Amino acid sequence: MTSYCKTEDAVAALTPEQYRVTQENATERPGSGALLHTKDAGIYVDIVSGEPLFASADKYESGCGWPSFTRPIEPANVKAKRDWSMLIPRTEVRSAHGDSHLGHLFKDGPRSRGGLRYCINSAALRFVPRGEMVAQGYAAYLDQVEQVPARTERAVLAGGCFWGMQDLIRALPGVVSTRVGYSGGDIANATYRRHGNHAEAIEIVFDPARTDFRTLLEFFFQIHDPTTVNRQGNDRGVSYRSAIFYTDDDQKAVAQDTIADVEASGLWPGKVVTELSPVGDFWEAEPEHQDYLERKPNGYTCHFVRPNWKLPRRAEAA
Template sequence: MNTPASTETAILAGGCFWGMQELIRHLPGVVSTRVGYSGGDVPHATYRHHGTHAEAIEIVFDPSRLSYRALLEFFFQIHDPTTPDRQGNDRGPSYRSGIYWLSEAQRQTAERTIAEVNASGRWPGPVVTELKAAGPFWQAEPEHQDYLQHYPDGYTCHWVRPNWRLPQPGQPEPAPLIDWREVLRRAREGNVAPPRRVEREPAFWQARLTPEQYVVTRRKGTERPFSSSMCGLFTPGRYHCACCGTPLFDAGEKFDSGTGWPSFTQPVDGRVVASHVDESHGMVRVEVTCAVCDAHLGHVFPDGPPPSGLRYCINALSLEKDGQGVAGA
């Protein structure tokens, strides 16, 4: 990699630094990242003793390729800046949201960005991000550096929310979010028309799918929890129906629910996933299927993260990730 003529440094805090580092490191223009502790009072901070510091990430970037403003916009997409002292299941001041500016220009950019985020109405509440001048940055222990590079299936509570974006000139408004009320309305009153339909005889699907995929998708089976590595897969891309190849979910809406099944907050298009009342096994749930080919996908629940509050709990056997040989039916 060519060394840029000049670089700029940013210090940000947005919850557990493992997930923050893994997402930010892939931004074009990022030269290097390291995780540590900043924003607090203890010198020579460590994981066991970091006082009032937040878990933070130091980013060195090429400003000719990545502006500080663009970095902040991405920062506000990958963590929730509206929850005080919390990200995901992590609670406490170590996990607060913070921007620690290193120049007057950075301070002004941060203030403008926060104001626009608040005015946009696209986030679930007002921004509570701490904004103050940067103090010392104390580098974290080696075992915390590049953690998800060493442990790809390790813990993270960070993902890119496609709808948490500031309006850009000439760009269309994001599609309306599906919420629990809409899920129930569709399950009870009927789903919207899909973009296309694929109807095949059972023999076609048996020949096309593995026996395990057939049981899940065509016989409404359920795979064992934690049986697929897809649960810990958070690389960018889309997840397609394993039967007909229709794009169903985007990796940007995927999150670690801890349930043992891949979980998403929204489909890529409200027309491609259908909802149905499911009263099997002595329970009342909402089943979700591929609206194009009727493949059973899983169920949807109202206990997901904001802003939709939904958790599409999907069998990995019903999905194929980009690059896995997905073909249309």
């Protein structure tokens, strides 16, 4: 068994910021951490001792400004203690062997994943990519880290408020990652407050060995109404239009074919008005909009699966 410990050499090798955080219980500025937006598969270990702390599979966008995890990869390596340094008591988390200050634990994480949020300083962590875990002695944790697909493909769809779209699509088999943003318009560096004629959109990275573009589109047409112009639920305006932004001619052909099947089925309430355009710039939305309903399960959504809006399998329809 690997032995993890705090050594003088390891502490001496810390940068001033890493020392301030891990040894003096400081907190890095929100949004400044180098690992905040890391989405690669791997594990996060203590910067001092090297003990494994968290896995990429348990990392999520909390919008708080620090890397957030739903659970430790090795619970025995993460200690919780009461922190009275502020006016209200908080729960500090420290590494068991390195005794590094890591961050704090809160009970406002995704309910579906246990309800906890480990709010951790990037400066307290070192990231080990999945491909380097064996060489660095972390092979025992490979089963807790997601496999990296040999190849991925990308889809960009718009169908109303991106909160609800992301909440349903991210759970589909074969979906590797999702992020919400603004696409289809002509304003650069779009934001929630200033996105012009962009649509609220979702970027989907998927594993073509486990799913395909057609399957994603069939589900897309189930969870939003493609027959209403610039509207979904209570949301009105071009931001909420239905659109498929294809990445190549193959996706364009699949989209045209799927739209034709939807219209021919007679299951939807009218003619499909979904815009079909080549993909352009995708401007990632602010952190508070990412995985919104995972963090706020009672938040607003107008998206749901309509069981009657399901295309028959092609073999059945033949």
